Amino acid sequence: MLAPGSGWQAARAPGIGRGTAVEVAANAVIPAALGTGAWTEEAALExxxxxxxPGTYGKLRQLERWLGGRDGRPFGSAGRLQGGLLLQADYCARGCCGRCPLSPPA
Structure with missing residues (x-):
C-alpha cells in the first residue's frame, strides 16, 4: 500500500468498503507515508x-445543499470535504453565517 500511485483502492479489503478505504488513505496511509519518508511530498500531494x-458527513448536509443545490457536489473530493469540515466548525457551528468566506458580500 505504501507505493506512490497505488491509490485508495489498495486500502480495500474484505469488509472495508469504498468510503472507509478513502478515509484510511486520507487519514492514515498518506500522512504515514509522508511522515516516514516513504513518499516524497510531491507524491503525497498527488x-x-x-x-x-468518501461521502458527505451528516453534519455537512445543510452546508452541502446551500453550496451546491440539489445536483451540485461541493464536496466531490476528500480535500473539499476536509475544507467543508473546517468551514462547518469555524463558522456554521458557531452561528457565524454572514462572516464565512463563502457568504455574499454585505
Whole structure:
C-alpha cells in the first residue's frame, strides 16, 4: 500500500468498503507515508489530490445543499470535504453565517 500511485483502492479489503478505504488513505496511509519518508511530498500531494470524497458527513448536509443545490457536489473530493469540515466548525457551528468566506458580500 505504501507505493506512490497505488491509490485508495489498495486500502480495500474484505469488509472495508469504498468510503472507509478513502478515509484510511486520507487519514492514515498518506500522512504515514509522508511522515516516514516513504513518499516524497510531491507524491503525497498527488495522492491527496486524487482522493475522491468518501461521502458527505451528516453534519455537512445543510452546508452541502446551500453550496451546491440539489445536483451540485461541493464536496466531490476528500480535500473539499476536509475544507467543508473546517468551514462547518469555524463558522456554521458557531452561528457565524454572514462572516464565512463563502457568504455574499454585505
Amino acid at each position: 495522492a491527496w489530490a486524487a482522493l475522491p470524497s
